Amino acid sequence: MAKKKLEEVDLSTEEKIKDAARRVFMKKGYAATRTRDIAEAAGINLALLNYYFRSKEKLFELIMLEKLAKFFGAIAPILNDTNATLDQKISAFSNNYIDLLTANPELPLFILSEVRANPERFVNKLPVAKVAESHFIQQLQEKRPDVHPLHFLMNVLGLSVFPFVMKPVFHASGILNERAFAARMEERKALIPKWIMGMLKTK
Amino acid sequence: MAKKKLEEVDLSTEEKIKDAARRVFMKKGYAATRTRDIAEAAGINLALLNYYFRSKEKLFELIMLEKLAKFFGAIAPILNDTNATLDQKISAFSNNYIDLLTANPELPLFILSEVRANPERFVNKLPVAKVAESHFIQQLQEKRPDVHPLHFLMNVLGLSVFPFVMKPVFHASGILNERAFAARMEERKALIPKWIMGMLKTK
DNA sequence: GATCATTTTAATCAAATGTTTAAAAAATTG
DNA sequence: CAATTTTTTAAACATTTGATTAAAATGATC
Structure with missing residues (x-):
């Protein structure tokens, strides 16, 4: 039994x-x-x-240490792969990260909520430096020296992560059920690289 | 004294x-x-x-009612302005909303955190329907019937809101101070419309 | 200016909450 | 299997916390 x-x-x-x-x-x-x-x-x-x-x-x-490692740990390796082109990095990131978050949908909002509720606790505790000074950032600066690279980093991150952050809102509103959400996120894996590469050409 | x-x-x-x-x-x-x-x-x-x-x-x-009204109330009117083109709506939104959030930087994460911590409390209480069925959504469907309109709604929203959601993380990491953040957000007012219009042309 | 209503205060209550204690139960060891 | 250590339990403790009470202070009304 x-x-x-x-x-x-x-x-x-x-x-x-x-x-x-x-x-x-x-x-x-x-x-x-x-x-x-x-x-x-x-x-x-x-x-x-x-x-x-x-x-x-x-x-x-x-x-929290576990969750931080999971959330940030997956980013740096991809963005620091010196053998990958911009396009490849963006594609690898959106694919891998959307998979990670699909398996752990509450991860982003958990971390963001706790950092916000108690920022002092996390000062110099968030492994983000490896991202802010990544090979990806260097490539962005070469490709578009006229736009601050943080914009594109924010966009790649945001386009992948933000839907998971909004998920409770959409869900409570009844405008997006579990199945539809999963379908949209699956679509975004291919869409995000196209969108970002488009951004990098936009003058 | x-x-x-x-x-x-x-x-x-x-x-x-x-x-x-x-x-x-x-x-x-x-x-x-x-x-x-x-x-x-x-x-x-x-x-x-x-x-x-x-x-x-x-x-x-x-x-909470106040904050919800502030956060969601500013969106629907812009996206339902039947006299505005797609481009105009996107431009109006990113400009107005980034101003709103610059004046209320903790607003998004406050609402998102509370909804996540207690989703039942907000079922059918979030004024999002007016957004999900907005004139903006209709225009998106006409322009790009091949892509679910929610993607673009998510993107306009995300590109504007996500930086404010990540702000505590960037700040705790010391990689983005108050002044630099404000500068980036000011830049995004003009960048986001360009980026989104680019997305709408990306095949 | 006496009477009544409203607002403010200090003290207290009951329940909740993180933690500890001391003893019982279970596992390990020689 | 006796002795010892480790794990588990029930009970209790000390604070914290949301809320209430009864009296005092203040303001309004005639």
Whole structure:
């Protein structure tokens, strides 16, 4: 006979707690998450959270580090591939990143919400330098020295990420269901490179 | 002699509380905001918050309605101006909206964070229908029947809004200060219409 | 200026919340 | 299998937090 709900009975206690923390923190954010929520979601005794992770904050930092690595880690390697053309980088990025976010749709808004709610905590903690000084940026400067390269970086990022950021709004509005959203995002993989390459030619 | 900090001593008590609530809710979000924070920021006795607004939640709903109206209210009129061409709508939107967000930089992330943290609360409460069925959408369908119009709506919106959503990240990373950000956004007012019109021609 | 209504205050309440404690249960070791 | 360590549990603790209360202060009305 099956166990109730999503309880991961085969995992170690530590992993059960981390798994539950990922779900609850991602869904409600740090401030709205109660340690009892996590304990319940993990199917463990409340005290075990502190036994294994000392505090709610320590547990959160652990999860947040994971999520930051996932969100930012996928960007830099692609944009620093010195063997790839601009076109190739943009294509690789939109394809890979849309796949990543399709598998982790709440990732961007989770990170953005937490940084906004507590910016001091993240000062010099966000691995973005590798992106801001990437080979991609250099190529942009060569191709279009008349436009600040950050514009194009922002656009590649925005065209891929922004739909996921707006997803809760569109969903609550009932104007875009799960299936339609997935279809649009699949289309964007091919559209975004075309659009951006077009931008780079626009005078 | 000046009064301490930002206390708005000339306003009515009710307005003092609302003003403080706007600041604190916008900065920390609903869950992380304590009624005592608001009372302190307003320079009033804690009990007055409940005297005038019954509860933290009621006060929040008031502020949220304001912010939703500000965020969504500016979009529909522009996109439904039947006298404006596509180009004119896009130009009017990026100019007006970037001005609006420059004056209210935390507005998008505030709304997006709250919707994400509590989506049920906003079901059928977001005035987005007027946008999804706008004259702008009709024009897009005529011009490019081969691409779903939501893509272009998403792009106009994203290119304008996404930088403000990423602002805390860029700022915490130290790769974009206040002045540089303002400069880029000023540039985007003219760039976005060019980019989008280019997209509409891209086959 | 006495009476009544409105606004403000200090104190308190009850519930929620992160964390700790001490003992029980389970696992490990020699 | 006895001794020891590790893990789990139930209970409780100390704060925090949203809200209320009753009285005081202020303002309005006749």
